[in-house]
Amino acid sequence: MEPRIVDEGGVTVVEGQPDQAFLTSARDVDRVIEACFGSTAGCVLLYAANLPAAFFDLSSRVAGDILQKLRNYRIRLAVVCPPGSVSYSSRFGEVVAEENRGEHFGVFETREAAVEWIHAFA
Numbered sequence: 001m002e003p004r005i006v007d008e009g010g011v012t013v014v015e016g017q018p019d020q021a022f023l024t025s026a027r028d029v030d031r032v033i034e035a036c037f038g039s040t041a042g043c044v045l046l047y048a049a050n051l052p053a054a055f056f057d058l059s060s061r062v063a064g065d066i067l068q069k070l071r072n073y074r075i076r077l078a079v080v081c082p083p084g085s086v087s088y089s090s091r092f093g094e095v096v097a098e099e100n101r102g103e104h105f106g107v108f109e110t111r112e113a114a115v116e117w118i119h120a121f122a
Contacts, residue, residue, distance in 0.1 A: 001016070001022050003031075003032065003035050003044075005039040006045075008118060009119060011119060012039055013041055013043050013115075014035045014036050014043070014045070015045040016045070016049075016050035017047075017050070018047045018049065021050065022050035023046075023050060023051055023055075024052055026061075026066050029065075029066045029069050029070065032044050032075070033069070033075065036075050041075075042074065042075060043077075043078065043122075044070070044075060044076070045078045045114055045115070046077065047079070047080045048082075053086070056087070056089070057089055058091045058092050067104070067105055070105075076104055076105070076121065077104070078108060078118055079106070079114070080110065080114050081107050082110070
């Protein structure tokens with residue numbers, strides 16, 4: 001699957017397909033970075049299904065590796081993760097609670113909430 005390039009009210013966003021796997025490991029984040037550079041997007045909107053299950057388990061280090069690489073390139077990541085769509089550790093929940101207050105990474109229950117966050121820091 002290749003990501004779509006969408007215009008969200010004047011903000012260019014690289015978006016995954018809601019029900020398709022996209023990143024199978026931290027190494028695949030390079031595809032996201034290439035899509036951002038190719039479209040001048042500074043933000044990525046992914047869905048829980050686009051990410052490997054290991055992303056939601058902090059002990060795997062997958063989330064940390066992906067987020068660090070995106071931060072190095074100043075690319076923000078919004079993840080749409082409706083309640084009950086994936087299970088994640090309490091530590092991951094703590095990280096999400098902290099990160100949602102910032103501008104680099106956020107996890108949201110709906111696409112609309114993710115787009116609102118994207119606009120808040122555009």
